[in-house]
Amino acid sequence: MFELSLLCPEDRVEVLGDALDALDALSVSVEDADARTDAEQALFGEPGMPPPRQGWQRSRVAALFVNEAAAQQAQQLLEVQDFLADCRVLGVTQVVEQDWVRLTQSQFAPVDITPDFWIVPTWHELPAQARRSIRLDPGLAFGTGTHPTTRMCLRWIARRGATRPASGNPLGRVLDYGCGSGILAIAAAKFGATEIDAVDIDPAALDTTARNAQANGVQLHAGLPDRAQGRYQTVLANILAAPLRVLAPLLCAHVAPAGNLVLAGILERQVDELKAAYAPWVPLEVADVEDGWTLMTATH
Template sequence: MFELSLRCPEDRVDVLSDALDALDALSVSVEDADAQTPAEQALFGEPGMPPPKDGWQRSRMVALFAQESGAQEASALLQAQDFFEGCRLLGIQAIAEQDWVRLTQSQFAPVEVTPEFWIVPTWHEPPAQAHQIIRLDPGLAFGTGTHPTTRMCLRWIARNNVKDQRVLDYGCGSGILAIGAAKYGATRIDAVDIDEAAVTSTVLNAEANHVVLTAGLPEQAQGLYQTVLANILATPLKVLAPLLCSHVEAGGALVLAGILERQADELKAAYAPWVQLEVADSEDGWILMTAQKPASAA
């Protein structure tokens, strides 16, 4: 394996990425060329929204090639192009062979939800103190337990009685919340998502965890539920307020996540016609908001 390194200005990142892809690079990564210096730039944007800029003022690009000849050819061809002006070749070097699967797996350890409740990748043994576990490997679907919003929802499930309840997981992603509800005794669980890949992922993850649930597209959600869970983002949660509230039975619980601390008042206002939302948990700038539907509500 050989690594071709380049430095380029912000406006050349996309064209160089496309060119490297066309030149059969196995992968292309981009990082701040000024990282760990006073000139380092943060490009954090709001979740679900594009970052404030497409790239750093100076980016370091690294492309991997299977053969040194491929890296050398790509280097020569790129340097001959007009769009390479202002860019610089940093070098080509051999990369030691590694067990990439094992290296990747080592980055994902069991995740603690509560001291007794853990999310454990299939290649790990559960911690000794884990009385309840969800087996889940990192994948494409959102919600593998590493994000605070997922952990807060699972903590709520673990600390509240969902035994024998009918539960709706709206925007199920990997199905982790629906699986968590099943682990804690819910018996009639619907998990829905607009993404068919998420539905498939949920079915497979449920089977791997030996729990029973029904997964499908949003129209599958029908009738009333004693608990409705939705870990999405603030904007869609506001749009979905009438729908989600209509699925909560009188006296039932609504549990919402994917909300930043500064968005609490927006969500309270959006849901005020139906329920009174309150902040129930917080972690790393994210909050969990919950409400109980009035017992007299229709």
């Protein structure tokens, strides 16, 4: 395969992408041309929502073609278009065949949540300092421990689970609402929770959660949202701000007296609206912040 790459301003990304699609590109990708420099810009999007912007101020657009002739023909056709006036063709290069499985695996290293609690892909050795660990491979369901929202939830579980109350487990009965890969529910089990319900609207997520739980040797119950019944000492929901607002009365109704509500998937600019949405039931407060995302918690 051959790659045609171009440098263009943000306002030309969409029209250039459409043109490359029309020229039978196998794929079109957009990345920050200033990535890994002081000028790099962070863009945060939410699954299922429109992108915050079509591209970066300086975007690199790369299109794959089946052969060199097709890539060069696309370049020649683009160069005579008016919309390419502010763009620059970087050239056509051959894409070297690679072991994509090995390459994908190399992008996922063990993740340290705390100094002694790690998320480790199955193809990696456990770090020597890992007293607790979750074996988890990237899959279709959200939640591999690499996203800030997941890491903050895991840190909260680890810190809470490390406390030693006078009676019972500090996490108690746990509900993981929108479980994805099941990583939060599995972490709760690793830190001693004995009754765990992991629920999601996606059947693929439930299958993934069940497999991951079995692989990690923990017991939990995975099911659709109606699986959640009664009150829980710990209610976890790492979703997004919009559904969290809608779910406020439901999630709060599941929190036991003196129980903990833990919410993630919230951008820093969304904190006030989440506080307002939950104010009739609990006083939400920011408990952690990472890379523009926040973790919000409350005690019922």
